Amino acid sequence: MARIDLQHLKHSYIENPMVEDDYALKEVHYTWEDGGAYALLGPSGCGKTTLLNIISGLLRVSEGKILFDGKDVTALQPEGRNIAQVFQFPVVYDTMSVHDNLAFPLRNRGVDEDEVKRRVSETLDMLDLTKWSEKKARGLTADVKQKISLGRGMVRSDVNAILFDEPLTVIDPHLKWQLRSQLKLLHKQFGHTMVYVTHDQTEALTFADKVVVMYEGEIVQIGTPEELFERPSHTFVGYFIGSPGxxxxxxxxxxxxxxxxxxxxxxxxxxxxxxxxxxxxxxxxxxxxxxxxxxxxxxxxxxxxxxxxxxxxxxxxxxxxxxxxxxxxxxxxxxxxxxxxxxxxxxxxxxxxxxx
Amino acid sequence: MNKTQNNKAWFLVLPVLAIVSLNAIVPLMTVVNYSVQETFGNNLFFFEGVRWFREVLDSERFQDSLLRQFSFTGIILAIEIPLGVAIALSMPKKGIWASVCLVLMSLPLLIPWNVVGAMWNIFALPDIGLLGYTLNAMGFDYNFTRQAISAWFTVILMDVWHWTSLVVLLAYAGLRSIDDSYYQAARIDGASKWAVFLYIQLPKLKHVLTLAFLLRFIDSFMIYTEPFVLTGGGPGNTTTFLSIDLVKSALGEFNLGAAGAMSLIYFLMTLLVCWLFYTLAMRGEER
Incomplete structure (x- = not known):
């Protein structure tokens, strides 16, 4: 659990960015408070995933600094940042059982086997995966696989933050609601800092305390769902939030x-x-x-x-x-x-x- | 919804069936024909039952070449598959160097078998060949025309040079098809390089490696031209593999019955090994 400071971040996928438009991410300067639940909301290609990957360390940011609890982690690899991230499409280790999939991030970090067992069975319970525990991950359906991915993100109790990159895209609508409530519950229970990327406003508004709206590589507004609705600070927010806009x-x-x-x-x-x-x-x-x-x-x-x-x-x-x-x-x-x-x-x- | 049963479409397969029977089944049946008969001059044939099969299987000559064949195939598979995967793993993922590597890798595959044999023959000659001369100059007693060990070393090296690329290309294609998010997830999970190989890359390569294994098995099991040009099966019989032996028997000695029986045994063995391997490799796979 940590406070995350993003200091003047800018990112470009081009080697020598010249003009503003070369940047996929334009000047982001913001602090995610410790234990906050944030949603990053915006249309496809607005830089949400870029920002997320910069926080987790999968991408090395072109300019600016990232601090976790005041400690500069800009140069650290993901394994050094102690972050969990769940991706849009399920990533499972095919040859491992569901149990071993969840145990994998713990075992890689040398957690002792009793603790691994305890954490894994807790997480399996929480996600309603216990009945699959001994099954190989390969043959399972997409939504069970995505639950496994979610489980791998949540199994570590000491992470600085959990990042979700549109994790419910492949999940059936009726399960979406249920999983989102579970995530919310989890957040209340453990107080992890959570950042949730989505392009679905309902998802963002129900999950987060604070919604961060991004548009063309910029954060255009940060606020509670109510603020976004009543006082959109950019015409895009007005148009994007609400139906009709x-x-x-x-x-x-x-x-x-x-x-x-x-x-x-x-x-x-x-x-x-x-x-x-x-x-x-x-x-x-x-x-x-x-x-x-x-x-x-x-x-x-x-x-x-x-x-x-x-x-x-x-x-x-x-x-x-x-x-x-x-x-x-x-x-x-x-x-x-x-x-x-x-x-x-x-x-x-x-x-x-x-x-x- | 009810589906109407209509099997008339099978008739469309008939032309293919006709062609396949002409180019595959008919020649095969002539071999079957020879394998159960004794031939005399003037096209006189006598039915012999399974005598040729028994004779071939009992003969020391066949058993020896079979043993040589399996040793050769086993050795080159044990070298080419891991080596191919290792090379594919260390190749650049994109950019100009990826293309350069791919072209360089494909070159050996484009050279005809007999040319490869001739090349290596000259390359390995102990007095004038670069390889042979260098080895001797370095103090190794190397002469592939006289020593069995040297001959085997050369044949294996030649095959590895010629065919590892095939495994490399297949494995490289397999590696490229792995989605980036797997590597990203592995980094988040703190997986070591070895764990990434073991739990992501190897499982994802399973299908292409099965294919590579089968192709290399079939091809090396039937190898003829390269060792024939390089060593002619010698020195002595030490590099006489099954197909070389078969040709000697059929065309050199005009032993049609024995050669026919041997061909069929040979064919069934290849088929059996492939089937066994494929079944085992695909076990537990859904669909």
């Missing part, structure tokens, strides 16, 4: 007044804008009220998703989504009102604070 509309701002096409309305405050920036207005579909007053919209279609309806509409030619109740209906002459407190203004995609 946040509506982002180009807007002209003058003082407190926002203008979308020919429609004007008042904001809750005066956004602090530098001159010459591109401004957008962000509003979640949940915070738009559809009624007979406000800004006129043209409704294109209504999707009923079960517990609510999503109205696809347009303001001044800009597509927006609106969430309405399951029993609500679309008025004949539809208008919308934005919840003023929930409107965010973005300057070049980054959220700006509202002044008084």
């Amino acid at each position: 946040m509506n982002v509309l180009p807007v002209n701002i003058e003082g407190r007044t926002a203008r979308i096409g020919g429609t004007e309305f008042e904001l809750a405050g005066t956004p602090e804008l530098k001159p010459g920036v591109r401004t957008d207005l962000g509003i979640r579909p949940e915070f738009i009220v559809l009624g007979e007053k406000g800004i006129p919209v043209s409704v294109q279609k209504v999707e009923d998703v079960g517990h609510h309806k999503i109205v696809r509409a347009a303001i001044e030619g800009q597509d927006i989504s609106i969430v309405i109740g399951e029993s609500a209906s679309v008025p004949a002459d539809p208008h919308v009102v934005f919840d003023r407190e929930r409107v965010s203004i973005y300057a070049d995609d980054w959220r700006v604070e509202m002044g008084g």
Whole structure:
């Protein structure tokens, strides 16, 4: 268990990176607190796995430093960092039994055999693998194999952190939920620092205390699930978190007044804008009220998703989504009102604070 | 869902069956024919039953060449398989040097058998050949045309030179197909190099190595041209392997019945060993 400091990390797969775009990972400077459960969330290719492999030591970072509890481990190999990592696709040692698979990381570190037995049978129990214990790992199904991989990650009690790289991709949906709860339970029980990479927002939001959203090699926001939902600090976060994502509309701002096409309305405050920036207005579909007053919209279609309806509409030619109740209906002459407190203004995609 | 049973598709196999019977089964049957008959001149044949088989199996000459054959095959397999795997493991994984190594490795495989035999014959000549001369200059008494040990040493060295590459290429391909995450997981698990070899690489190489073993077994068990050109089976009979013996018997001595019986015994032995090995190697494998 350890606090992990990432100091000004930058990574490039190219030997002599020249421009910003050569970096797969752009400047990451952050601290993972000891015992925290973090989710790294982002689309494919945003640098999540790169960051994870840098922490575990599989990749040597191009620039910057990594500290475990204040100790510089940048130059250490994975075996020297005492980290557990679970990969996206199951990795098992075919010729070994399930029991020996789990015992492998312990035996490699010279743990004595009684302790190995104790730890392994505990882990087997926890993952509900005991009945496979003596079986060879080769013939088992993908989800049992992935459980073995998870088990190998969790069998060591003294690891600095456990890293998960989309570990539930190959697991059946109904088992996913169960395994995720088990991981969460485990985290509460042992207090390991856990970092969980995923591109599935539900997975991230249910697993983690803090969600780290990455986009194009950068961390764009770190926060609790609630913060990410209510105050996305980058338009990407707004768009990526929530279903449907946040509506982002180009807007002209003058003082407190926002203008979308020919429609004007008042904001809750005066956004602090530098001159010459591109401004957008962000509003979640949940915070738009559809009624007979406000800004006129043209409704294109209504999707009923079960517990609510999503109205696809347009303001001044800009597509927006609106969430309405399951029993609500679309008025004949539809208008919308934005919840003023929930409107965010973005300057070049980054959220700006509202002044008084 | 019910599947309709329709076996008419088997008719499509008929042309292949016809061709195979012409080029494989018919010639084989002529050998069977010879092996159970005694031949006199003027195409006079008499049925002899299993006499030739009994005679061949009882003859010391056959037993000796069989023993030589198994020793040779055993020795070259024991050298080529581990050596091939070791070379494949130490080859670069990517980049220009990987290609260079692969091309260099493939070269011996491209040389025809009789050329290899002739090359090594000259290479190993004790008075003018580079190998022979050097060994003698270093104080070894080496002459493959006179000493059985030297002849064996040369034949084995030649085969290792010619065919280890095949094992290397197969093992290299097998190694490349192992996903990176296995090595990553092993590093996380703190596995030693030896453990990685034992628990990841070797199990993943099982199939290609089975293939390499079978190919090398069959090929070396039937080896003819190279030792024939190099030593001619000598000195004496010391490098007369089964196929050399067979040709001597069939074409040199025109002993058709005995040669036919020997061919069949030879063929069945190869088949049996391959089947046994494959069955044992694939035991416990699902599907």
